[in-house]
Amino acid sequence: MKPMWEIKQSQSPGALELYIYGDVEAEHFNWGTFTYAESENSAQKFREELGKHPDVKEIVIYINSWGGSVFEGTAIYSQLRRHPAHKTVRIDGFACSVASIIAMAGDTVIMPRNTLMMIHNMWLSTAGNAAELRKAAADLDIINAAGRKAYLAKAGGKISEDQLAAMMDQETWLTAEQCIQYGLADQYAEADADMDNAKEVLQKANLSVQQRIEAQRSLAACLRQLTEEVPPPKTQKPNIMQILRHGICKN
Numbered sequence: 454m455k456p457m458w459e460i461k462q463s464q465s466p467g468a469l470e471l472y473i474y475g476d477v478e479a480e481h482f483n484w485g486t487f488t489y490a491e492s493e494n495s496a497q498k499f500r501e502e503l504g505k506h507p508d509v510k511e512i513v514i515y516i517n518s519w520g521g522s523v524f525e526g527t528a529i530y531s532q533l534r535r536h537p538a539h540k541t542v543r544i545d546g547f548a549c550s551v552a553s554i555i556a557m558a559g560d561t562v563i564m565p566r567n568t569l570m571m572i573h574n575m576w577l578s579t580a581g582n583a584a585e586l587r588k589a590a591a592d593l594d595i596i597n598a599a600g601r602k603a604y605l606a607k608a609g610g611k612i613s614e615d616q617l618a619a620m621m622d623q624e625t626w627l628t629a630e631q632c633i634q635y636g637l638a639d640q641y642a643e644a645d646a647d648m649d650n651a652k653e654v655l656q657k658a659n660l661s662v663q664q665r666i667e668a669q670r671s672l673a674a675c676l677r678q679l680t681e682e683v684p685p686p687k688t689q690k691p692n693i694m695q696i697l698r699h700g701i702c703k704n
Contacts, residue, residue: 520550
């Protein structure tokens with residue numbers, strides 16, 4: 454499986470470059486064996502790789518991801534927050550779902566004007582009796598409240614928790630301008646992003662939104678043509694009973 458993230462030694466002394474491209478997940482579904490296998494994209498693997506560079510002074514984080522596991526993404530966010538280096542986040546296309554939470558670890562978040570973030574409530578695939586399902590819903594309320602803290606810590610008072618909760622309820626797409634307005638980003642990039650390289654991520658993000666809420670209602674008008682050019686998905690999804698038995702929590 455292609456790694457979701459890659460850490461590279463920067464040409465600048467004492468600096469690292471971190472590329473977060475793809476799905477954030479602890480496990481990978483192997484269609485050959487129809488089983489789940491340990492992922493190279495897990496927070497544990499990330500911790501091991503980041504630990505090899507304890508003395509770097511600067512980490513530049515490039516993000517183009519639709520999100521994935523809230524547990525893995527939150528752990529990666531926490532690891533970056535604890536690292537003493539200055540973190541600069543650059544959004545290369547889309548920071549969707551838990552990938553937008555990872556972006557909040559940046560001391561400086563830079564967005565080209567044609568890039569987007571997507572924020573929404575976390576969701577859980579589960580199965581069980583009535584009491585277990587009620588507990589799952591209560592657990593999600595707690596998990597969502599904890600997730601909002603990452604955005605609020607970055608926003609620095611530019612958005613209230615009630616505003617943020619309402620936006621997450623509505624599954625909201627945010628332009629770079631809106632992200633700066635709400636304190637979720639700090640400045641524009643010097644040039645626009647190459648959105649052709651972000652089509653695959655947008656395709657996955659849109660599929661996720663369409664399966665859960667009416668999608669695309671707040672996507673920027675400048676990206677509508679791009680979404681129309683995305684071909685129908687060719688990759689197969691895991692069987693629904695397989696997902697329910699596995700109990701995946703996504704954001």
